[in-house]
Amino acid sequence: MAAKMRNRLDRRTLGRLRLASQRLVPYPAAPRGLGPDVDGSVAGTVRWMTAMQAQDLQAALWAVGSRAPGSGLADVRSALDSGAVVRSWPMRGTLHLVAPEDLHWMLDLTAERLTKSIASRHRELGITWPDIEKSRDLALERVAGGGAVSRAELFQVFDAAGQATQGQRGIHILGTLCRHGWLVQGPLAGNQQLLVDFQSWIPVSRRPAREEAVAEFLLRYFRSHGPATIRDFAWWTQLPLTDVRAAFEDVKDQLVELEFGGTSYWMSAETASLLDDRVPGQRSVLLLPGFDEFVLGYTDRSLVLKPEYFNRIVPGGNGVFKKTVVAGGEVIGTWAREGSGARAAVVPDLFDGTKPLGATARAAFARAARRYQAFLGA
Structure with missing residues (x-):
């Protein structure tokens, strides 16, 4: 019991x-x-979290870094480059970071339901199952033998073969290929991920x-x-x-x-x-990325974010979540990094301007800012 x-x-x-x-x-x-x-490595952190929101790649990198002590930006990028962590659409049609051995069984649970939910959109885009099969064959031929291809290059292949990619048609085809375990996002090329063959990139998958x-x-x-x-x-x-x-x-x-x-x-x-005893973090001040699981991991966010401030982190309900300042377990504002190099500074924008940070909180904020700068290698 x-x-x-x-x-x-x-x-x-x-x-x-x-x-x-x-x-x-x-x-x-x-x-x-x-x-x-808990394994505090980058891969261990993602595995512990089960899945981490990752539609914004730069935000996702810091989401991992903020939970993996001592890690830097290069460490998280290296985990993606090696396949120790993968980024795909395991649920909700939204990109997440997951452990590679977990991705296939998550897709087994969620892909069919999502496919049904977007069937009408596929009809609008003129995407049929034969189109998916043709696109699959074209994609797998392109990445055969351990090859990798950018999204733009793959869309050129599709367009040349008569599979139009304009008007979101390409991204819907690509998402379907990834949900069915034929493709997965692999190593980074700058701030983009290349696409690779799922079975080659993730040779071992759990299938409970x-x-x-x-x-x-x-x-x-x-x-x-x-x-x-x-x-x-x-x-x-x-x-x-x-x-x-x-x-x-x-x-x-x-x-x-x-x-x-x-x-x-x-x-x-x-x-x-x-x-x-005492729950830790009472005097903590954290600088979390946009789209972080601390905010987005729940359907009801009112425990950590007062409803009157919802619009402050998603202005106009545009779906783009701002970076958040979290003090003692509550979201109290947003933040931004202004400037570059040695002159860069982390600047808060508190929800309640009548309640500035006290001396202890200012010191904690400064430590959090230094940690973020160190993560970036600044």
């Missing part, structure tokens, strides 16, 4: 628990085995049975994102809520339930144990 906790809580405490589970603040020192033993895979997906999500709700997970993956609830019965005994505001939140026992 899952443990249930009813501690006196506030939003910031739950936010700090999320910081801890997402590896954005360290756990207190503890004998090995008493806290989560569907029920086992959904249960693992659930457990890993709550361990890396908790406290979170069942609906958070269902939204995050876009898996049917009925399937999610059925799988949840298989893993809930490995989780702890926390009641807050009339809602049940779930997390690992290790994260819940932090409530026995």
Whole structure:
């Protein structure tokens, strides 16, 4: 039976628990085995997070770096170049970073549902299954023998063979080829990723049975994102809520339930144990990238971001999430890097101008800014 906790809580405490589970603040020192033993490498960080939002490549690189102590930009790029981390569309039709051995089983769970949801758009674009098969053959011929090709080059191949790529037709064809495990994004070429043959780039894939895979997906999500709700997970993956609830019965005994505001939140026992002492991160100030999992990993973001400030991080609801300043588990503003080289500076834009950062928070902000600059190699 899952443990249930009813501690006196506030939003910031739950936010700090999320910081801890997402590896954005360290756990207190503890004998090995008493806290989560996590590989702090770039690849280990992505594997722990299960999947990390990555439609903005530069943001995704810092999302990993902010969780992998001591890593630099070159380390994260190297992980993509080597295939230790892969970037694809495992769910929601959105690019994520995942561990290579996990990508295929995630696609097995999510691809069919997404394909059905975009079927009408494919009809509008004149994309038929024979078009997909022809494009697949053209693409695999182009990358045969370990070759790699840019998106622009591949679209030229498609266009020359009569498969038009204009008007989003090309990106929909490409996404379909990646969702079906024929292509995957591979090494970087500047700020773009080249496309490679899936089987050559990821020679070993785990393929658990569907029920086992959904249960693992659930457990890993709550361990890396908790406290979170069942609906958070269902939204995050876009898996049917009925399937999610059925799988949840298989893993809930490995989780702890926390009641807050009339809602049940779930997390690992290790994260819940932090409530026995003091949840870390009370005086932390973090500079997170746009599209970070701390904000986007949940359907309800109000625990860490007051609703009246939603529009400040996504102006006009344009779908482009700004970089966020997170203090003590709460999003309190946005930030930007201004200038370049030695003169570059990280500048905050706080939501509430009447509450400037105090001396301790200013010092923490300065440390966070130096860490970001160091990550870039500045």
